[in-house]
Amino acid sequence: MPIDPAPFAYDGLDRVIHEKARLGIVTALVSRPEGLSFNDLIRLCGLTQGNLSRHLSVLEEAGFVTISKAFESRRPRTDIRLTAEGRQRFLDYLGVLEQVVRDASARAETAEMTDPKLRPA
Amino acid sequence: MPIDPAPFAYDGLDRVIHEKARLGIVTALVSRPEGLSFNDLIRLCGLTQGNLSRHLSVLEEAGFVTISKAFESRRPRTDIRLTAEGRQRFLDYLGVLEQVVRDASARAETAEMTDPKLRPA
Numbered sequence: 001m002p003i004d005p006a007p008f009a010y011d012g013l014d015r016v017i018h019e020k021a022r023l024g025i026v027t028a029l030v031s032r033p034e035g036l037s038f039n040d041l042i043r044l045c046g047l048t049q050g051n052l053s054r055h056l057s058v059l060e061e062a063g064f065v066t067i068s069k070a071f072e073s074r075r076p077r078t079d080i081r082l083t084a085e086g087r088q089r090f091l092d093y094l095g096v097l098e099q100v101v102r103d104a105s106a107r108a109e110t111a112e113m114t115d116p117k118l119r120p121a
Numbered sequence: 122m123p124i125d126p127a128p129f130a131y132d133g134l135d136r137v138i139h140e141k142a143r144l145g146i147v148t149a150l151v152s153r154p155e156g157l158s159f160n161d162l163i164r165l166c167g168l169t170q171g172n173l174s175r176h177l178s179v180l181e182e183a184g185f186v187t188i189s190k191a192f193e194s195r196r197p198r199t200d201i202r203l204t205a206e207g208r209q210r211f212l213d214y215l216g217v218l219e220q221v222v223r224d225a226s227a228r229a230e231t232a233e234m235t236d237p238k239l240r241p242a
Contacts, residue, residue: 006167008145018141023221024129031228033236046127087239091229098222100144104215107152108208115154118208 012096014089016062021047022055026064026082026090035081056080064089133217135210137183142168143176147185147203147211156202177201185210 017026024045029036036044042052059065064086068079082090112118138147145166150157157165163173180186185207189200203211233239 006165008149008165009167010141010145011167013141013144015141018139020131020134020136020139023134024131027221027225027228028129030225031232033232033239044127044129046130046132087229090225094222094225094229097218098226100148101215101219101222104148104151104211105219107148108212108215111152111154118154 010096010100012093013100014093016058016064017090017093019055021045021051022059025052025055025059025080026086029065029080029082030087030090033081035079038078038080041080059086131217131221133214134221135214137179137185138211138214140176142166142172143180146173146176146180146201147207150186150201150203151208151211154202156200159199159201162201180207 017023025041028041028044038049038052041047041056042049045052047055056065056067060067063083066081066083068081070077070079138144146162146168149162149165159173162168162177163170166173168176177186177188181188184204187202187204189202191198191200
């Protein structure tokens, strides 16, 4: 196996979804194949309208979500859906993240074994 | 138990270490209580000098690391160490991240159960 020249570069952590507001948006969408409204997302993710708009543009541009506008009882309504590609990239990202957490926890434990000062009291 | 008004706000994901370059730096440092040199970190994290300097300043300002300069065989050497506080905040962050991964994976599975189109072929 070749030696990884930069084991902590974490190239697999896609910046588009690693950003924490976008991570929240995509996680909220992943269990809702029927989509969520703009107002639902504001509430679920604790974002302002402006912030949510900005993050949705980034996600749309990268192919993660589709944004559609419709009228419901004469009131405009914006629906956001995760695309099939977005869903797959999110699952891939979660796999990498899980590995990062496992690796970091193991490294923290190794340090405790070799340096008793670090052990919890 | 009160209902979380914004379950996907992920307030526990500390922005200082969630950024992926800094996540790599802190993970590299967590198993090295004796510290790492600036040059080690460049190699391990795949960062340029300028990028590493910038991220180390953010980490130092937030109290995560200490940066010390010394001479070794007449050559200058910069050493970076994780502080006790930085270590604890990193462990807290990992706990939140683990929960995020678990929650997101569970939500993705729920979607597959309710929508057969999402199931892997």
